[in-house]
Structure formats: structure tokens, C-alpha cells
Amino acid sequence: MRRDVCCSGKTGWRGVVHAYADLIGLPDGCPVVTLFEGGTPLVPAPGLARAAGMDLDVRLKLEGLNPTGSFKDRGMTVAVSAALGEGARLVVCASTGNTAASAAAFAARAGVACAVVVPEGKIALGKMAQACAYGARIVAIRGNFDQALTAVRAIAATGAAALVNSVNPWRIQGQMTAAFEIVDELGSAPDWLVLPVGNAGNITAYWKGFREYWAKYKALGRNVGLPRLGGFQASGAAPIVRGRPIPDPETVATAIRIGNPASWRTAVAAAQESQGFIDEVTDEEILRAYSLLASTEGVFAEPASCAAVAGMLKMARTGRLRAGDRVVLVLTGNGLKDPDTAVAASRAEIAECDADVDSVARAMGL
Ligand code: F0G
Numbered sequence: 001m002r003r004d005v006c007c008s009g010k011t012g013w014r015g016v017v018h019a020y021a022d023l024i025g026l027p028d029g030c031p032v033v034t035l036f037e038g039g040t041p042l043v044p045a046p047g048l049a050r051a052a053g054m055d056l057d058v059r060l061k062l063e064g065l066n067p068t069g070s071f072k073d074r075g076m077t078v079a080v081s082a083a084l085g086e087g088a089r090l091v092v093c094a095s096t097g098n099t100a101a102s103a104a105a106f107a108a109r110a111g112v113a114c115a116v117v118v119p120e121g122k123i124a125l126g127k128m129a130q131a132c133a134y135g136a137r138i139v140a141i142r143g144n145f146d147q148a149l150t151a152v153r154a155i156a157a158t159g160a161a162a163l164v165n166s167v168n169p170w171r172i173q174g175q176m177t178a179a180f181e182i183v184d185e186l187g188s189a190p191d192w193l194v195l196p197v198g199n200a201g202n203i204t205a206y207w208k209g210f211r212e213y214w215a216k217y218k219a220l221g222r223n224v225g226l227p228r229l230g231g232f233q234a235s236g237a238a239p240i241v242r243g244r245p246i247p248d249p250e251t252v253a254t255a256i257r258i259g260n261p262a263s264w265r266t267a268v269a270a271a272q273e274s275q276g277f278i279d280e281v282t283d284e285e286i287l288r289a290y291s292l293l294a295s296t297e298g299v300f301a302e303p304a305s306c307a308a309v310a311g312m313l314k315m316a317r318t319g320r321l322r323a324g325d326r327v328v329l330v331l332t333g334n335g336l337k338d339p340d341t342a343v344a345a346s347r348a349e350i351a352e353c354d355a356d357v358d359s360v361a362r363a364m365g366l
Contacts, residue, residue, distance in 0.1 A: 013039040016074050016177040017081065023180065023212060024078055024173045030085035033110040037066045037073035038177055042185050042328070047296030048309065052316035057326040059190070061182060064301055064334030068130060071202060071332045072102035074178060075171030080106040082170045083162035088112060090161040094148035096198065096255045097127030098333055103164050104134035115161070117141060117148040122254050124302065124338035144249060145199070146260045166201025167262050175202055179209025182328055189214070189225040192321070195330035196307040197231040197240065197278055198256035200267035202332070207270035227328070229276035230320070231267065232311035234304075238280040240264060252283045252341060255304035255333060277320075285310040287345050293331075300335030300342075308332075 015034035017024055026032070042059045049056040063071035080103070083091055090113045093103045100116035100123075107114035116131055120140035131138050141148055149165060156163035166172060183189055189210055197203050210226050217224045233241055237249035237257050246259035261267065271278045281289075289309035294300050301309075308329040315321050335342060353363035 015039075015077055016174055017077055020177050020180055023176070023216070026078065026081060026170075027085065030081055031110075032077070033080045033084060033106050034077050035067035035073060035105065035109065037077055038181065040065050040178075040181070042182060043297075043299070045297050045299075045329070048293070048312065048329075051292060051296065052313055052321070054316050054321060055323045056316070056321060057324070058312065059186075059326070059328045060297070060299060061178060061328055061330045062299065063178065063330060063332050064305070064337075068098075068101045068105045069126070069334035069337055070098040070102060071175065071178065071330070072098045073106075075166060075174035075201075075205070076102040076106045076164060078174035079162075079164040079168050079170040080110050080112075083164065084110045084112060086162070088162035090115065091164045092117070092152050092156060092161040093164045094118070094145060094152045095123075095165075096145050096257055097123045097337070098255055099165065100136065100138075101127050101130035101134070104131045104136035107136070108134045113137070115139060117152050119144045119148060119257075122257060124254055125340055126334075126337040145258050146245075149199075149262060165262070166199060166205075171201060172205045172208060175205035176209030176212065178330070179206045180213055183210070183213050183224050186326070187224075189227040190328045191227060191325040192230055192276070192315070192327045193227040193330065194230040194232070194308045194312050194315070194327060196253070196256050196304045196311075196332060197233050197267060198237075198258045198261065198304065200231075200240070200261035200263035202330070203229060203231045203270050203278075204263045204266040206330075207266075207274060210274075226274060227276075229271055229274040230311055230315060231271055231276070231278040232307040232314075233278065233280050234286060234307060235280045235282045240267060240278045241280045251286075253286055253302075253304035253307055254338070255302060256307065279311065279314065281307050281310040281314060285314070289313065290341075290345060294335065299331065301331040302333040302335055302337045303341055305331040305333050
């Protein structure tokens with residue numbers, strides 16, 4: 001909507017609250033805690049269209065380029081701003097890693113304390129490094145994300161801290177802005193928006209965003225359309241697909257290792273109302289998509305994000321896509337978040353050699 005702050009050209013960009021204040025609706029006078037998040041590029045991916053074997057217009061929404069490397073920053077700027085405006089001194093969250101990194105960063109910037117509760121041993125290295133660097137208090141539970149969320153909800157209910165998980169409506173208000181940016185850039189909604197589903201806040205936020213933008217433009221006499229949503233869970237953590245909570249979720253995509261999503265109901269509604277669906281992809285499909293994305297498009301996204309890529313390929317295989325469709329894949333987090341999986345999944349051979357020119361040339365295969 002604000003044409004002076006173009007999404008891909010970052011010049012003048014001052015974050016999502018500045019760009020979309022009227023639609024986010026923070027109270028007047030509320031302080032704005034921002035790292036100039038959002039405004040992420042929408043990059044064409046012709047190699048993925050070729051891999052799908054169809055004539056598709058595939059675009060990648062590179063959310064890993066946000067300040068802490070994931071889409072969480074869009075919601076966190078709003079949630080931490082609101083918490084600060086209400087006088088909170090401590091913000092808390094449960095997290096599989098990215099929410100923790102984002103909450104810790106925005107809390108540091110706001111000058112308030114932050115405590116993050118994470119499942120022990122199941123947090124990607126880069127995310128843990130971030131929480132440490134930003135100075136959060138880190139609590140690692142012998143349990144999973146769902147149990148961590150139950151604990152922080154109970155603690156926040158006592159009034160001891162402000163909860164900044166996506167059950168906080170301000171998070172959804174901020175995350176909606178990604179939908180606005182996509183419509184701003186394309187001029188209309190894409191045919192499909194494909195994204196990973198974990199705690200299900202993001203699919204809820206995108207649908208709310210597309211609907212609100214559609215209504216806003218309808219009032220101005222313009223139809224920007226609505227996308228169909230394709231949400232993908234990992235097969236080992238697919239409660240919505242199975243129709244029941246999964247007590248012990250397991251997947252290589254640790255970000256979406258969630259067995260009982262808080263926004264389950266609104267995620268199902270989003271899929272249904274958009275005439276889309278929520279489906280699953282296996283860890284094997286996720287890792288294949290992870291390598292394909294990096295090696296054909298030069299884009300490094302974390303495993304959970306690659307559930308969207310694997311999902312798009314599955315949609316092509318199973319006849320859900322039509323020739324000519326415009327498909328936006330939301331790449332939710334940066335590949336650098338999870339270096340362990342990158343090294344483990346790679347078949348790259350490292351050729352060691354002596355330091356002289358001849359040895360180096362031979363090692364290069366020349
Ligand atoms: N992709 C990434 C990289 C994530 O970190 C998450 C969620 C999702 C997708 C799923 O989004 O939960 O809104 O459906 N990460 C949360 C966290 C759970 O704690 O960082 P969702």
C-alpha cells in the first residue's frame with residue numbers, strides 16, 4: 001500500500017508497523033520497537049518450476065532475510081511494542097527456536113527482560129546461539145514444545161510476564177503484513193500460497209491479511225483476489241492432517257516439531273475458506289527439497305521452510321496445480337539457523353591439500 005516503501009528495494013523501509021500502521025492498529029502513542037523487519041524480497045524460482053515439470057510462476061518470499069533470520073520478527077515488533085506500551089518488564093515465550101531468537105532480540109532492543117522455554121536438545125544451533133547472544137534467560141525443559149507452551153501460558157496468566165507466542169493477537173497483526181507485501185508487489189493475490197504449518201499462527205495470519213487487504217481494496221472498487229492456501233506439516237508432526245494431537249512429534253524440521261498446535265481451529269478454517277488444504281510431507285521429501293532449493297536457486301532456507309518447497313512439488317505431482325498458476329512459497333527461516341542439518345544432509349566432499357598452487361589446482365580437479 002505505501003508505494004514509497006517498496007518491498008524489495010529497502011530504501012526508506014522502516015519496518016512493518018511504519019508501513020502498515022492503519023491495518024495493524026497499535027494504540028496511539030504506543031512505543032514502536034523495531035529492527036526494520038519485513039520488506040522481504042519475492043524472488044522468482046524458475047528452477048523449482050522446472051523441477052515440478054510444469055509451466056508455473058513460482059516465487060519465494062524470503063522471510064529468512066528478516067533481522068533475526070525468520071518471519072517471527074514481523075509479529076514480534078508488534079507484540080513487544082504492545083507489551084512495552086502496557087508496562088511489561090518481562091516477556092516470555094515457548095519456542096522451537098525462532099520465536100525465542102526473535103523475542104530475545106526485540107526484548108533487548110526494548111530494554112525489557114526475556115525468558116524463553118525450549119525443548120532440550122531439539123533447538124537448532126543458530127537459534128540457540130541467538131538467544132544466548134541477545135541475553136535471554138534460557139529454560140530447556142525435558143519435554144516438547146507443546147508442554148513448554150502450556151507452562152508459559154500458565155505463568156503469563158498470573159500476570160508475571162507478557163506472553164509473546166502467536167496466541168497473543170498482536171503477533172498475528174504483525175505477521176499479516178507479509179500478505180500485504182505480496183499483494184503490493186504482485187498487484188493481486190497469487191493463485192496459491194504454500195507454507196509450513198507448526199503451531200499454525202502463520203497460516204492464520206496470512207489468511208487474515210489476505211482477507212483484510214481484499215476488503216480494503218474492494219471498498220476502493222478494486223478486486224485484488226484471494227489465494228488458496230496450501231499448508232504442510234511434517235509427517236512425524238502432523239496432528240491437523242491426522243485429526244488428533246500427536247503426543248511425541250518427531251521431524252528433522254525441528255521448527256515445526258509440534259503435536260498440538262495452538263491455532264489449530266483457525267488454521268483449518270483458513271485452509272477451508274480459501275479452498276485450500278493442509279497436507280503432510282515426509283522428512284525425506286523435506287531434505288530433498290532443501291538440497292534442491294539451495295543447489296538450483298541459490299537460496300538456503302532451514303528445513304521447516306523447505307516443507308513448502310516439498311509441498312509445492314507434491315501439489316504438482318498430485319494434480320493440485322494448473323499450468324500458469326502463480327505460486328508463492330513462504331521460506332520462513334534462514335538456512336544458517338541450522339548448520340548441523342546442512343552439513344549432515346550435504347554430500348559435499350571437502351578436498352584437503354597442501355598449500356602450493358599445483359596441489360590446489362589438482363584438488364580443484366584441473
Ligand atoms: N517455519 C519456521 C522456520 C518456524 O520457526 C515455524 C514456527 C514455522 C515455520 C511454523 O509457523 O508455528 O506459525 O505454524 N516456529 C515456532 C517457534 C513454533 O517457536 O519458533 P507456525
